[in-house]
Amino acid sequence: MAQQIIIAPHSGFCGGVESAVNRALNIAANKKNGRVFLEGELVHNRDVNEQLHGRGIALLQRNLEIQKEDTVIIRAHGISPQRRFYLEHFGCEIVDCTCPLVRRIAKIIEAHSTKPIILLGDRDHAEVEGLCGYSKHIYVCENLAECSQFIDAMQQSSRSDERNHRSINFGETNDGILVCQSTLDMDFLEAARNLCGKKKFSVKIFDTICEATRQRQLGLRMLENCDAVIVVGGKHSANTKRLYEKMKRKIVAVFWIENTENLAEINLNSYKKIGITAGASTPQSVLRNIYGKISKK
Numbered sequence: 001m002a003q004q005i006i007i008a009p010h011s012g013f014c015g016g017v018e019s020a021v022n023r024a025l026n027i028a029a030n031k032k033n034g035r036v037f038l039e040g041e042l043v044h045n046r047d048v049n050e051q052l053h054g055r056g057i058a059l060l061q062r063n064l065e066i067q068k069e070d071t072v073i074i075r076a077h078g079i080s081p082q083r084r085f086y087l088e089h090f091g092c093e094i095v096d097c098t099c100p101l102v103r104r105i106a107k108i109i110e111a112h113s114t115k116p117i118i119l120l121g122d123r124d125h126a127e128v129e130g131l132c133g134y135s136k137h138i139y140v141c142e143n144l145a146e147c148s149q150f151i152d153a154m155q156q157s158s159r160s161d162e163r164n165h166r167s168i169n170f171g172e173t174n175d176g177i178l179v180c181q182s183t184l185d186m187d188f189l190e191a192a193r194n195l196c197g198k199k200k201f202s203v204k205i206f207d208t209i210c211e212a213t214r215q216r217q218l219g220l221r222m223l224e225n226c227d228a229v230i231v232v233g234g235k236h237s238a239n240t241k242r243l244y245e246k247m248k249r250k251i252v253a254v255f256w257i258e259n260t261e262n263l264a265e266i267n268l269n270s271y272k273k274i275g276i277t278a279g280a281s282t283p284q285s286v287l288r289n290i291y292g293k294i295s296k297k
Contacts, residue, residue: 004273005294006226008219012287014212014280017043020076020097021052027071027095028055034069039087040126042075042097043281044237046258066090077126078102080133101182101210102127108206109134112177116154118147118203120192121181125238128181147192151201176203182210183239183280185246186217212280213239220247223275228253228268232290233279240279247277260289268294 013021020042028036037060041049060072071093074084078098087094109117113135121128123140132138141147154176178196180189186209196203220243223229229247231254233240244256255266268274274294278287 003268003271003294005291006223006273006275007287007291008216008222008275008277010212010215010219011232011276011278012280012282012284014210016099016101016210016212017076017281020099021048023095023097024052024057024073025055027073028052028057031056031071034067034071034092036071036073037064037066038073038075039079039083040075040077041236042073043234044126044240045234045279045281045283047286048281048283066092068092071095073097075126076102078106078130080130082133083130099182099210101208102130105179105182105206105208106131106134108177108179108208109138113137116176118150118176118178118192119180120147120178120184120188122238125181127183127238131181141192144188144191144195148195148199151196151199155199155201178203178205179208180206181238182208183213183242184209185242186214187246213242216243216277216280217246220250220277223247223277224250226251226271226273226275228255228271228273229275229277230254230266230290230294231256231277231279232258232287233282234258237279237281240282243277243279257290259286260293263290263293 024042036057038057039060042052066072068091072087074094074096076097076099109131115137117135117138119128119131119138119140121140123142128140139150141150189207189209193205229251231240231244231247235258244254247254257263276291
């Protein structure tokens with residue numbers, strides 16, 4: 001049975017990730033003295049990180065003594081101001097590969113740092129952890145229920161939040177902002193916007209979902225008539241996770257894999273129309289290899 005294979009538009013590497021990876025590889029290739037370290041995984045993709053490690057770029061261990069001749073590359077997800085200050089005191093070269101869109105979110109938070117801030121996103125994600133360093137008044141909401149609870153608390157004027165290990169004083173007005181992780185599900189942001197309206201909660205909402213995430217999520221529409229969909233990306237990749245979760249709401253047979261090695265675990269013989277999409281940290285070479293493997297079956 002001939003199979004039809006459809007690749008969703010805008011799948012794979014986004015411009016920010018590609019720029020960060022190329023920059024890191026160029027630094028490693030031209031480094032004369034000292035070591036090259038990554039401050040956290042540059043991107044959440046195992047193949048990319050193995051490639052970087054093969055070029056002599058190592059993950060920076062927290063207790064490592066950095067030398068002046070060393071170079072530290074800041075991950076695309078960014079870091080907190082406190083962590084940057086710590087790195088700077090070693091006098092080493094710091095190369096900032098933070099995604100420009102993440103920098104934009106940080107600037108918005110910094111500009112409103114004295115106000116209560118709702119940050120929609122994954123509490124333990126590297127991007128969110130870094131952004132939380134820009135204000136002492138951030139509450140991270142991972143789902144709509146948490147967002148609703150927080151709004152209720154704000155409308156009651158004050159709350160001590162143990163989950164985020166900080167106290168937030170809201171004052172007598174709803175003078176706060178709402179931002180979101182750059183790779184957030186667009187439906188979550190829209191639901192939060194509607195929730196604010198329903199609760200008559202006056203808050204300034206910043207749509208900080210990056211265009212690459214938006215394009216990849218919208219591209220899933222082309223795969224809704226497929227019998228099965230393969231989502232390609234790292235297991236720690238937030239934007240890949242969103243693609244998988246959104247597709248699972250449409251199609252039962254959705255498989256999340258990292259590379260061609262995982263294809264052996266999936267039986268695709270019974271599916272006539274197969275869709276493929278990939279997160280923004282997935283190299284085009286991995287996407288092409290997966291397409292080629294399926295085509296030859």
